[in-house]
Amino acid sequence: MTRQEVDSLLEKIQAYRQSFLITKTVIAEWRRVLEPYDSEDVNKKLDEFFKNTEENFGRYPDAYYLTKYLKRHDEKLKVGINYVRCQICQQPVELTEYDKHYDRCSSIEYLCKIAEKYYNRKLNKKELWKLSDKDFEEKYWKVCEELQSGQQSEQQSEQQKYSLENALSTHKGGKPHEFKISNTDISHKMRGVYDD
């Protein structure tokens, strides 16, 4: 944060807590502590502090409280190198976590699409992210099974039915089936995928 940014932050605190004293020492100390951090991050923490009227009514925030759990500007730059953007959700993801993230992210995307298309329901992505791997897997395959056996299967194209059936059977440890519909064109193409 620049000096000016710290100064206006102090003024902001005074706007909410009129008895908050801005002395020379206060200014110097806050500047020293806040300098390594990004203004945006600290201001966000301050807003959260004031918004939490239940706990913070009448209380003053302090510089160390506001920077707790925040990454310093230089730390953010350093970790920035190891981040990649997920192609699906556009969120930055740590490189080492990417495969795992992508797997869950694409499955969530699939579930949401299915829910909207066949069940006319909007799923909560945040809630799906909160699930443990085990719970998510269970939910995911349950939906796939329902989709395969329920009435929704009538709305699917042969190709969709085929890939679903294949996904389910490989999930259960089976081998991928060969594509068996009369349309020779697709059949030919799909078979090609599994002919090594």
Ligand SMILES: [Zn+2]
């Ligand atoms: Zn993603």
